[in-house]
Amino acid sequence: MADTDDLGLPSEIAARLPGPRDTLANFRALREFGADRTSTPFVCDVLREAERTGRPAVQPRCGVGGHPEMLELLRTLNEAGPAILSVTVDSHTRLRRFDVASTLLRTDPTGLNGYPLVAHGWQRVRELIRSVPVPLEVRHGSPDPRELFAVAMAAGITSFEGGGIGYNLPYSKDVSLGHSLRAWQRVDAVCGTLAEAGVMIDRELFGTLTAVLVPPSVSLAMTLLEGLAAVREGVRCLSVSYPQGGEIHQDVAALRAIRSLAARYLDEDVEVYPVLHEFMGVFPRTPEFAGLLILHGGLTARLGGATKVISKTVQEAYGIPDAAVNADGIRMTALGASEMLDFVRLDEDRIAEEQHWIEREVTEIVEPVLGAPDLFAGIEAGFGEGTLDIPFSASVHARSHIVPRRDRSGAIRYAECGGLPFSPAVRRRQAACLERSGAPGRTLLEAADADIHYFLEKENVFTTAHGNRGNR
Amino acid sequence: MNASPGARLVILGVAESDAHAVANHLIGMQLREQGFVVVNLGVCTPLSEFADALDLHPRAEAVLIGSLNGHAYQDLKGLPALRAAGRLGRPVIVGGNISVGSRKSSSDRRRLLDLGVDHILTDASRIVLLLDMLRATKVAEPQHG
Numbered sequence: 001m002a003d004t005d006d007l008g009l010p011s012e013i014a015a016r017l018p019g020p021r022d023t024l025a026n027f028r029a030l031r032e033f034g035a036d037r038t039s040t041p042f043v044c045d046v047l048r049e050a051e052r053t054g055r056p057a058v059q060p061r062c063g064v065g066g067h068p069e070m071l072e073l074l075r076t077l078n079e080a081g082p083a084i085l086s087v088t089v090d091s092h093t094r095l096r097r098f099d100v101a102s103t104l105l106r107t108d109p110t111g112l113n114g115y116p117l118v119a120h121g122w123q124r125v126r127e128l129i130r131s132v133p134v135p136l137e138v139r140h141g142s143p144d145p146r147e148l149f150a151v152a153m154a155a156g157i158t159s160f161e162g163g164g165i166g167y168n169l170p171y172s173k174d175v176s177l178g179h180s181l182r183a184w185q186r187v188d189a190v191c192g193t194l195a196e197a198g199v200m201i202d203r204e205l206f207g208t209l210t211a212v213l214v215p216p217s218v219s220l221a222m223t224l225l226e227g228l229a230a231v232r233e234g235v236r237c238l239s240v241s242y243p244q245g246g247e248i249h250q251d252v253a254a255l256r257a258i259r260s261l262a263a264r265y266l267d268e269d270v271e272v273y274p275v276l277h278e279f280m281g282v283f284p285r286t287p288e289f290a291g292l293l294i295l296h297g298g299l300t301a302r303l304g305g306a307t308k309v310i311s312k313t314v315q316e317a318y319g320i321p322d323a324a325v326n327a328d329g330i331r332m333t334a335l336g337a338s339e340m341l342d343f344v345r346l347d348e349d350r351i352a353e354e355q356h357w358i359e360r361e362v363t364e365i366v367e368p369v370l371g372a373p374d375l376f377a378g379i380e381a382g383f384g385e386g387t388l389d390i391p392f393s394a395s396v397h398a399r400s401h402i403v404p405r406r407d408r409s410g411a412i413r414y415a416e417c418g419g420l421p422f423s424p425a426v427r428r429r430q431a432a433c434l435e436r437s438g439a440p441g442r443t444l445l446e447a448a449d450a451d452i453h454y455f456l457e458k459e460n461v462f463t464t465a466h467g468n469r470g471n472r
Numbered sequence: 473m474n475a476s477p478g479a480r481l482v483i484l485g486v487a488e489s490d491a492h493a494v495a496n497h498l499i500g501m502q503l504r505e506q507g508f509v510v511v512n513l514g515v516c517t518p519l520s521e522f523a524d525a526l527d528l529h530p531r532a533e534a535v536l537i538g539s540l541n542g543h544a545y546q547d548l549k550g551l552p553a554l555r556a557a558g559r560l561g562r563p564v565i566v567g568g569n570i571s572v573g574s575r576k577s578s579s580d581r582r583r584l585l586d587l588g589v590d591h592i593l594t595d596a597s598r599i600v601l602l603l604d605m606l607r608a609t610k611v612a613e614p615q616h617g
Contacts, residue, residue, distance in 0.1 A: 392493050392497050396514050446597070
């Protein structure tokens with residue numbers, strides 16, 4: 001059975017951790033009422049409850065460098081009624097530059113773009129967990145998160161985001177997939193051990209990838225491969241995230257396909273929760289239009305049956321939001337998912353057709369990998385040959401020969417499938433969807449630019465017609 | 473998209489401190505579409521790696537360096553030393569967003585040109601035009617030895 005000793009941590013990090021018995025006792029104590037009459041649910045408890053009610057749990061991203069400031073941020077955001085809160089980790093810690101993070105924490109904590117969790121240590125993270133009544137998830141972007149994970153577990157964090165593909169290719173230039181997959185395998189194995197001890201850790205897989213024009217079947221294929229790897233190690237609670245593309249039929253179909261694909265490929269005793277990440281691309285600049293997109297995200301999550309939705313803010317176009325605006329994003333997202341919009345009905349035939357094709361595309365991408373004798377070797381070989389691929393990779397270990405485009409409805413399609421092993425039927429359908437789209441005479445660069453700035457262009461049309469307040 | 477052995481070749485990449493992958497991929501695709509062989513070094517590429525790539529691919533017409541995070545000057549400071557050592561002997565074209573802040577002053581351009589940057593582009597759609605012009609100029613020059 002794997003425990004944190006099996007993570008292969010540097011001794012100076014391992015020496016500062018509490019023992020496995022203390023870690024386990026701390027997890028169990030979370031749900032019990034203490035002398036202060038407070039208890040904290042696990043993230044998986046919150047997800048089960050959201051599933052029961054049919055309203056997605058709302059969660060913001062949030063993380064600042066200093067500890068008092070982080071406590072303050074969590075307390076402020078909690079007033080907006082999120083179901084889960086985040087500890088977003090700074091990029092030095094993501095890249096395992098713990099010394100740099102420690103130094104900045106001492107000298108200039110505002111220079112950190114997140115909470116340096118390893119530098120703060122598990123004792124302070126326990127304080128964060130006790131400061132609010134909702135559970136915390138650690139969000140980061142690390143291809144090798146073993147130290148971060150060990151400290152998070154010692155603290156009692158019950159949800160940990162990432163995977164060997166989704167936290168490697170969009171974030172790192174040259175970390176081999178073999179390395180990241182094996183690092184995450186060890187993380188998943190510890191989660192498996194904890195699950196057997198009755199401590200259910202939610203593992204959220206980052207289907208958002210590079211966040212720019214990600215075709216649904218690319219996102220779902222990558223998280224399915226990561227999910228298979230995680231379940232193999234004993235993970236029993238998976239959150240599978242998908243990035244809002246902006247065309248609601250396609251987004252609803254993708255969220256529903258997460259469930260059907262999980263039912264087909266994963267053990268039935270694994271809990272699988274679809275998660276919508278509100279639009280991660282180039283965001284509108286005016287508060288009105290940005291607010292509309294956020295509301296739209298909440299509605300999309302509810303219609304797609306997402307268990308959870310990660311909220312955005314009207315300051316998205318300008319960088320990391322301040323606490324008040326972040327709290328507004330939680331409220332706006334919750335409103336979009338509320339009964340106020342329960343009258344909205346979509347064209348179910350159109351969704352069913354989209355879902356059929358998404359599932360077929362995912363199957364065509366993953367089946368050759370699943371036929372390989374070894375899953376990780378199959379994944380590495382697939383990326384090497386281009387039969388697995390993602391658009392706009394930051395890493396040299398994916399070819400990025402896929403060219404995504406929006407069709408006339410705004411749905412994200414494949415203009416070029418690269419080396420993906422698609423059948424003629426899938427290729428014909430993709431080509432047909434794009435045939436009716438796009439202004440003629442545009443170069444590839446101009447067309448891609450317009451698709452990336454899709455909501456900005458819509459916003460420009462709107463403000464030309466209606467003016468804008470010119471604020472921000 | 474298969475280029476012939478005699479196809480024109482360029483070296484492409486993003487400056488050392490910069491992780492912006494999207495424009496890099498789009499420019500690579502655009503150039504391949506135009507028949508170029510593109511040696512794409514990707515994001516976060518130190519200047520010395522551009523020099524190494526040129527040593528490996530001496531027929532490259534130009535070295536294209538993207539910089540969107542405003543730190544072009546810091547990332548390219550090593551150019552004079554590399555040129556003094558006889559390396560990076562091709563037109564170095566820097567494109568993107570060359571300094572922090574929304575207004576670009578002529579002094580930002582001047583600093584880069586003083587380092588030995590040959591051309592600065594803010595519009596990626598003009599890359600092929602510039603490469604064609606550079607080639608025409610080169611062909612027109614008298615050939616020595």
